[in-house]
Amino acid sequence: MVKDSFIILVLIGVAFILANLFAGFTGNIDLSAVANHYAENGPEEVGSANLVTAVVVTYRGLDTLGEVTILFLSAAIVGFFLKVENKDHKNRELKYTSEILNTASQILVPIMLLFGAYVFINGHLSPGGGFQGGAIIASGLVLMFLAQPKKAIGHKLINIVESISGVSFVLLGVAGILFASGFLDNKILSLGRFGTLFSAGLIPIIYIFVGLKVGSELTGIGLSLRENQDEA
Amino acid sequence: MLNIILAIFLGILILVLAVMAVQNKNIVVSIIAAGAVSLFASVLYLLLAAPDVAMTEAAIGSGLSTIIFFYVLNKIKRQDG
Numbered sequence: 316m317v318k319d320s321f322i323i324l325v326l327i328g329v330a331f332i333l334a335n336l337f338a339g340f341t342g343n344i345d346l347s348a349v350a351n352h353y354a355e356n357g358p359e360e361v362g363s364a365n366l367v368t369a370v371v372v373t374y375r376g377l378d379t380l381g382e383v384t385i386l387f388l389s390a391a392i393v394g395f396f397l398k399v400e401n402k403d404h405k406n407r408e409l410k411y412t413s414e415i416l417n418t419a420s421q422i423l424v425p426i427m428l429l430f431g432a433y434v435f436i437n438g439h440l441s442p443g444g445g446f447q448g449g450a451i452i453a454s455g456l457v458l459m460f461l462a463q464p465k466k467a468i469g470h471k472l473i474n475i476v477e478s479i480s481g482v483s484f485v486l487l488g489v490a491g492i493l494f495a496s497g498f499l500d501n502k503i504l505s506l507g508r509f510g511t512l513f514s515a516g517l518i519p520i521i522y523i524f525v526g527l528k529v530g531s532e533l534t535g536i537g538l539s540l541r542e543n544q545d546e547a
Numbered sequence: 548m549l550n551i552i553l554a555i556f557l558g559i560l561i562l563v564l565a566v567m568a569v570q571n572k573n574i575v576v577s578i579i580a581a582g583a584v585s586l587f588a589s590v591l592y593l594l595l596a597a598p599d600v601a602m603t604e605a606a607i608g609s610g611l612s613t614i615i616f617f618y619v620l621n622k623i624k625r626q627d628g
Contacts, residue, residue, distance in 0.1 A: 367599045434602070442598035450606035457614050533611055540618040544625070 362506035363439040363515040371444065372518050376499030380488065382446075383528055387481065390532040394470075397543040412462055420462035427455030435526030439515040445522040449529025456530075457537040468538060477531040480524040487521055550594055557591045574620055582613035 346354060353370055361369040371379055434441075435448030459466070491500035501516035508514055561584050568580035585608025592601035 365599075443602050444599065447599065447602040447606060450603060450611065454606050454610040457611060461614065533607075537611070537614065537618075540615060540622075544618065544622055 358509060361501060361515060361518070362509055363518055364510045365439055365441065365444075367442070368439045368444050368515075368518060368522070372438075372521055373499065373501050376488065376521075379525065380484070380499070383481070383484070383525060386529060386532050387477075390477075390535050393536045394539050397539040412464065416462050420458050424455045424459045424462075427458070428452055431455065431526070431530065435522045436519060437512070438522040438526075439518045440510065440512070445525025446529050448522075448526040449531075450533060452526070452530035453533030453537065456534045460537055460541050464541070470535065470538065473531045473535045473538065476527055477535065480527040480531070484521060484524045484528065487517060487524070491517070554591060554594050557587050557594070561587050561591070578613060578616045578620065581616070582609045585609035585612070 345351075353366065353374060357363070357366050357369045357374075361373045363369040363373075431448045431450075431452035433448075434443035434451060435445045438444035438448070460468075487503075488499040490503055492498050495502045499521070501518050501521070504516045504520075506514060506516050512519070564580045564584045564587070568577045568584065571577045571580065585604055589601040589604035589609065592598075592604060
């Protein structure tokens with residue numbers, strides 16, 4: 316009873332704070348100065364039709380590097396704690412996978428992989444980008460893990476793809492310092508014609524590496540969890 | 548106008564599903580409700596003109612994290628039983 320009244324008290328306090336915030340809220344009609352600069356000069360400076368991509372990859376590229384690093388750390392920690400000792404899986408009993416899941420996954424997985432690749436290659440033109448495309452690819456591969464529990468996939472390939480794309484991402488950023496105006500600057504390559512696939516300088520290449528990195532990290536988490544199912 | 552009505556409806560649906568995810572005794576139902584919260588939240592983001600965020604939410608929130616929760620639930624059940 317005391318506990319419940321305490322919870323209600325906390326809720327009333329939160330409601331009071333939020334009510335004060337809501338009472339003083341006036342909508343922002345104009346863009347702030349920084350947002351205005353992005354909206355007006357983004358297409359000329361970066362050459363990306365999707366303005367979100369221009370901000371995420373070029374103006375705030377360092378933040379994206381930080382996000383990818385955090386994801387790498389969490390994937391590494393999951394891999395570290397879910398070490399697999401019983402590798403041969405001989406005493407493992409598997410339930411029968413349903414026919415519907417099996418058939419659907421055979422049709423859906425290639426399409427999902429293709430769609431993921433489409434999303435990150437077209438990140439500078441249409442909504443989406445490396446992170447989203449990588450997550451879609453990882454969803455497709457995890458669907459395959461669910462449908463075919465016996466199919467073995469090596470951690471090694473995933474780790475190699477992940478490492479190479481991570482290192483390439485950072486090296487491209489450093490190349491921006493050497494050949495253009497700053498870290499992760501996309502003007503190493505020419506900006507091209509606005510709105511075509513080969514435009515926006517380095518952004519499509521960076522997004523391919525980000526997509527591969529995110530996809531392999533999330534797939535690695537799913538794979539570690541699957542292999543760890545029968546460990547004590 | 549239609550967009551606002553749809554957004555309010557989605558918001559109420561998300562709240563109901565979130566309460567269901569917390570209160571339900573069956574963990575499988577809770578996990579599916581949490582995944583559905585993410586799914587409807589991604590539709591809401593799309594209505595609010597944020598397709599980039601909607602894509603991330605749909606792929607990670609309702610796809611991958613639901614499967615990861617099920618893997619973890621399966622592992623916990625094995626260890627207990």
